[in-house]
Amino acid sequence: MNMPPTDINVLNRRFGAPGRIAFRTDKMGAPILALVNRYGSCELSLYGGHVLDYRPIGHVPVLFMSKKSLFEPGKPIRGGIPVCWPWFGSASEKTLPLHGFARIMPWDLHSTEYSSDVTEARLSLSASEATRRFWPHAFELTLRVWLDQRLNLALTTVNRDAHPITFTQAFHPYFRIRQIMDVNVRGLDQAPYRDLLTNQTGTQTGVLNIRAETDRVYTPPAPECVLHDPGIGRALALAYTGAKRLVVWNPWIDKARAMPDFGDDEYTGMICLEPANTDGDEVTLEPGARHTLSLALQASLI
Ligand code: BG6
Numbered sequence: 001m002n003m004p005p006t007d008i009n010v011l012n013r014r015f016g017a018p019g020r021i022a023f024r025t026d027k028m029g030a031p032i033l034a035l036v037n038r039y040g041s042c043e044l045s046l047y048g049g050h051v052l053d054y055r056p057i058g059h060v061p062v063l064f065m066s067k068k069s070l071f072e073p074g075k076p077i078r079g080g081i082p083v084c085w086p087w088f089g090s091a092s093e094k095t096l097p098l099h100g101f102a103r104i105m106p107w108d109l110h111s112t113e114y115s116s117d118v119t120e121a122r123l124s125l126s127a128s129e130a131t132r133r134f135w136p137h138a139f140e141l142t143l144r145v146w147l148d149q150r151l152n153l154a155l156t157t158v159n160r161d162a163h164p165i166t167f168t169q170a171f172h173p174y175f176r177i178r179q180i181m182d183v184n185v186r187g188l189d190q191a192p193y194r195d196l197l198t199n200q201t202g203t204q205t206g207v208l209n210i211r212a213e214t215d216r217v218y219t220p221p222a223p224e225c226v227l228h229d230p231g232i233g234r235a236l237a238l239a240y241t242g243a244k245r246l247v248v249w250n251p252w253i254d255k256a257r258a259m260p261d262f263g264d265d266e267y268t269g270m271i272c273l274e275p276a277n278t279d280g281d282e283v284t285l286e287p288g289a290r291h292t293l294s295l296a297l298q299a300s301l302i
Contacts, residue, residue, distance in 0.1 A: 006029060006030075008025060008031065011023040011033075020036050021033065021112050021121070026045065028071050030045050030046055031045070031109070032044065033045075033046070035112075035121060035146075036147075037114070037119045037148070038117065039148065039149050040054070040057050040147060041054075041055050042145070046107050046123065047104075048076065048077060048083060048102065048104060049083050049103075049107040049125065049141075050077050050080050050081065050082055051153065051173075052065060052077070052080040053080065054297065059299050060232060062175065062236060063081065063174060063175065064079050064270035065077075067263055068266075069261055073104075074104055075104065076099070076104055077103070078174075078261045079270075080174060081172065082103040082171075082172040083155060083171065083172075084103065085103075085155070085157070085167065086100050086101075086167035086168070087168050088100070088168040088278050096134055097134070099170070100134075100169070103172075105130065107125045109121065109122075117148055117149075118148045120144065120147070121145050121146075122145075123142070123145070124143070126141070126160070127139050127140075127160065139157060139159060139165060140160050142158075144156075150297055151296070152296045153294065155293045156290055156292045157285065158288070159290070163287065164285060164286050167277075167282065167283055168276070168277050170247060170275060171243075172274045173238075174270050174272050175227055175271050175272070177270065178232045178269070179269070180210050180250060180267065181210075182229070182231050183230075183231070184209050185225055185227055185228070185271075185273065186207050186226040187222065187225035188207075188220055189204060189206055189207070191203070191218045191219055193218040194216065195215070207228070210248075213250065213251060213254070213255060214252070215247075216248050216249075217245050217246075217278050218246045219244065219245060223240045223275070224238060228302070233302055234299055236298070237297070238275070238295065238296070239295075240293070242291060242292050244281045245275070245276045245277065246273060247272070247274040247278065248272070250267055250270070251267050252267050275293065
């Protein structure tokens with residue numbers, strides 16, 4: 001699963017635009033695409049179709065990236081916005097990669113474009129010999145990432161097979177925060193949840209504070225929430241479509257220590273809020289049909 005060799009000059013000539021769209025490579029040779037507009041910038045890797053960084057002007061970075069993230073072929077990147085697809089969590093066949101294979105595959109760059117306000121890239125991943133080792137179906141996956149006053153992602157799945165396909169999925173953003181004990185998540189009041197650590201169900205009351213390892217699948221009252229971070233002085237609004245759940249994850253102390261690609265203390269500076277279709281709300285597409293999962297992030301000062 002090596003990255004195909006890339007000529008950055010060719011990518012810059014074909015898809016670049018001075019001051020708006022530029023390419024570099026990471027340490028495994030994967031192309032990274034920077035998108036810039038008057039409202040900020042973001043970086044996107046063709047490895048995994050993975051947003052690595054988002055910096056609205058006037059803000060510290062919105063996304064967390066572990067200092068220990070591996071950036072190795074076949075391994076997921078620990079931070080940014082992983083794309084979990086075509087399954088969220090573990091597959092029925094336990095030897096298959098957690099959270100699907102899309103986040104550990106090289107994607108193709110389909111196109112870039114920009115206007116005075118918007119800078120955009122379109123990536124794609126289609127069925128190949130490599131994907132058929134994990135999932136025996138024909139599909140086409142497109143990831144549109146565009147910057148306007150927000151950072152926007154839209155992941156469209158098209159069934160290119162002759163039979164129905166069924167999948168689960170998520171955007172798995174890691175948000176950078178000042179201190180986990182001080183942040184809260186708003187918009188989940190009265191939301192039922194399933195706790196993946198205890199398999200118990202519950203109902204959220206008021207804002208969500210994180211005080212221990214957390215791995216919950218919420219059914220939110222509306223497809224939006226706000227991450228309130230008084231330490232940074234930021235309210236980050238998430239709005240999404242095409243997802244029935246919001247997964248909230250923080251590994252806390254023991255799990256942080258157990259993860260080789262995550263610093264022991266880094267759990268204090270991150271939280272994952274993941275618009276998802278999980279087990280029990282699989283998406284099924286007839287031949288030729290499509291489904292889009294979208295996410296928009298908007299930062300405001302508080
Ligand atoms: C979350 C899951 O979405 O991702 C957790 O709910 C999981 O159970 C976490 O531990 C991280 O997964 P991974 O594969 O990126 O280590």
